[in-house]
Amino acid sequence: MLTLLSISSILAIDLCFGEIPELFNGGKELLNAYYNFCIGLVASYVFYFIVVHVKEQSDKDNVKAYVFSKSNCVVGNYKCVIRAVKKEVGYMGTEDYFDQEKIHELFLKVVPNSDAPMVSSYDSSRLNWVQFLNDYRISSIRLIDKMLKVMPYLDTEHIQLLSAIEDSHYFIEISGLSGIGNPDISIWSETFYKYSLDCKALEKYNARFW
Structure with missing residues (x-):
């Protein structure tokens, strides 16, 4: 004015x-x-407009590209896990999100200490399914932490979605595990279902802006 x-x-x-x-x-x-x-x-x-405002806008655009590539990777980690589970049990459907009952049905067929479709980055040995799940948990946590380092550029909705995934009970339950004595991984079906809902919400958010 x-x-x-x-x-x-x-x-x-x-x-x-x-x-x-x-x-x-x-x-x-x-x-x-x-x-x-x-x-x-x-x-x-x-x-101010040329030196400060234009630079700030350029920074925001650059950070937006950085953040949403990572945000999409968090969703991608979930999809890698559920698709690997589907392949393991012979499920041929193309969907990536299921109700809790279906997830429980799929998880009943996965043997936790059997070989998963991933090798260790340290010695190239095959990971079991518990290690496989935990590896993707670690990857998602690292991605989220990188995004939260530029929190001033994130809106509150995005922060809430990322925090819900980072603090999910599913992540808490599998954290640090390398194996379990159970015959299957159905003990995580309920928390994994809630985690999937958080990832689905994040995917919808990402689609609105990227």
Whole structure:
């Protein structure tokens, strides 16, 4: 508003008041001082817009690309897990999200200490299913932590969605495990289902902005 007023004053002085005779002693000097003040104010705004605002917008665009690539990877980690489970049990459907009953049915067929479709990055040995699940948990946590480091650029909805996944009971339950004595992984079907809902919500959010 102040900038618009300054521009209007500059135009008015240049077009109208510049040629009007001095109404009182020192009036011309006062008008010139006000004119220079307005010029300085407009110049400051132009400097701010070019140097500060444009850079801030560029930073936001760059961070947005960085954040949403990671946000999509968090969803991708969930899909890698559920697709691996589907392949393991011979389920041929193409969907990635299921109700809790179906997840329980799928998890009943996965033997936790059997070989999973992943090898260790340390010695190239095959990971079992518990290690496989935990590896994707670690990957998602790292992705989320990287995004939260640029929290000032995230909106509150995105932060809440990421935090829900990071703090999910499913992640808490499998954290640090390398094997279990159970015959299947159905003990995690309920918490995995809730985790899937969080990932589905994040996927919908990502689609709105990217």
